[in-house]
Amino acid sequence: MTSWRAHARTLADQVTHPGSRWHRALVDTPRHRFVPAWWDDSDGPWALRRGPLAGAYANRSLVTRIGPLHADLAKDDDHPQGRPTSSSTVPSLAVTMYRYGHLSRGLDIADVGTGSGYGAALLARRYGSRHVTTLDVDPYLVSAAAGRLAALDLCPTALTVDATGPLPGTYDRIVSMVAVPSIPPSWLAALRPGGRLVTTIRGTWIILTATRTPDGVFGQVERDWAGFMDVRSGPDYPPVATIDFDRIAERDGEQVGVGRYPVLHVADAWELSTMLHLAVPGIEHRYRRGSDGRHTALMAHPDGSWARGTAIGTDPPTVHQGGPRRLWDALDAVRDDWLRLGWAPFLGARAMIRDDGTIKLLRGDWRATIHAVPTP
Structure with a gap:
């Protein structure tokens, strides 16, 4: 042995x-x-x-x-x-x-x-x-x-x-x-x-x-990437409101249009998902692929905002959005920045940490703030 x-x-x-x-x-x-x-x-x-x-x-x-x-x-x-x-x-x-x-x-x-x-x-x-x-x-x-x-x-x-x-x-x-x-x-x-x-x-x-x-x-x-489990303060993570992604997959949007970029599994695109989180923290993602080649990206936020984009292959997706914010528009704006710059701007960004834990990020003319979370 x-x-x-x-x-x-x-x-x-x-x-x-x-x-x-x-x-x-x-x-x-x-x-x-x-x-x-x-x-x-x-x-x-x-x-x-x-x-x-x-x-x-x-x-x-x-x-x-x-x-x-x-x-x-x-x-x-x-x-x-x-x-x-x-x-x-x-x-x-x-x-x-x-x-x-x-x-x-x-x-x-x-x-x-x-x-x-x-x-x-x-x-x-x-x-x-x-x-x-x-x-x-x-x-x-x-x-x-x-x-x-x-x-x-x-x-x-x-x-x-x-x-x-x-x-x-x-x-x-x-x-x-x-x-x-x-x-x-x-x-x-x-x-x-x-x-x-x-x-x-x-x-x-x-x-x-x-x-x-x-x-x-x-x-x-750092010009590197990693992911860990979230920090917790008790024996388990606190319960969160259940998001009905099945309903989001079927409902009609308050705004319906055509997206400018192909559908992708956002959570698996680590640079893009990071940029989107910095812009709109707290979005939950789901991705579904059908046997007919149709695939769908679903997004939902605790504030009630939601979005769904569906397409076959790399065709422009049909996008439904609802709630107080337009999450797919935020995703497209982040992809605009990503393509315009040619790189993920957070990589190598300088960081300043305030006494309350707020993180200010800076690289060239790009800025982002990771706001402090109050101590329980």
């Missing part, structure tokens, strides 16, 4: 290269000890998986919790409903975030989003347990991760903390494995002079890095 170390080495070779200082940490860290079970939906509804061993070393996200049900505590015939609420991050993405964090020996690191604890293990191996604090809102996740870390003689500080509230200390680096709607003011308060944070922004594929300087907190959007 192939040993876990052979699988770990294969993973390390995929994620990085033998000359990287991360290579040894990946080779020496048994991911299967942190993810003995996970949820998989590749064949339909969520189903429990407990191996094979190679599965734990795949360079992919392993979902460990659906709603409030953790895979560790599930029965083989459980099929949970709801959103994924925790996972073991794609190893290559975890290393990417650490690299953007500009980590170094002797710096105190806050690992926001413990999840399985695998990331905390990599950090502790590279930089020493006493310099790593790993935080998660879920007491079970923190307890399980701490036990699995200790079994490997790794003892970073592991705390149950709602990361949207006050953090337990100050840090030279804050690395987030969850997506935030804006920068929590508590992160800014916990960031030491010269300190650096790296996170992703909810509803976008933005990787944001920022450093505390004597004049404020400034940074940039």
Whole structure:
């Protein structure tokens, strides 16, 4: 039987290269000890998986919790409903975030989003347990991760903390494995002079890095992309109003016209979906393809606005819109900017973060604001 170390080495070779200082940490860290079970939906509804061993070393996200049900505590015939609420991050993405964090020996690191604890293990191996604090809102996740870390003689500080509230200390680096709607003011308060944070922004594929300087907190959007689960403050995400996309697919619009661009699956077009979120945050998307080649993009916003575009192939779509805003018009305006500029303007944009967590983005004559979300 192939040993876990052979699988770990294969993973390390995929994620990085033998000359990287991360290579040894990946080779020496048994991911299967942190993810003995996970949820998989590749064949339909969520189903429990407990191996094979190679599965734990795949360079992919392993979902460990659906709603409030953790895979560790599930029965083989459980099929949970709801959103994924925790996972073991794609190893290559975890290393990417650490690299953007500009980590170094002797710096105190806050690992926001413990999840399985695998990331905390990599950090502790590279930089020493006493310099790593790993935080998660879920007491079970923190307890399980701490036990699995200790079994490997790794003892970073592991705390149950709602990361949207006050953090337990100050840090030279804050690395987030969850997506935030804006920068929590508590992160800014916990960031030491010269300190650096790296996170992703909810509803976008933005990787944001920022450093505390004597004049404020400034940074940039990296020329890269990533997506994480949204940060949460409780055992599950709060319920949201159900959007009746079946009704949107059939209803007549208050405004009916012909779109200027082909229909596409907006949520899968990461540059375009990010630009649309920056313009109109909070849109939900669905995409449907018929057997006759007809495909439909559906959009809905919590304010009651909705839009539907339907076409065959790349033909101009018939567009129905209703509610207080014209969402398809907003999408077309964003596509205009995208084509006019020839690139996604948020990539490489400079960032200024205000004390309340508001993020101001600037690149050339392009501007965007990610407004602060009040602390619960």
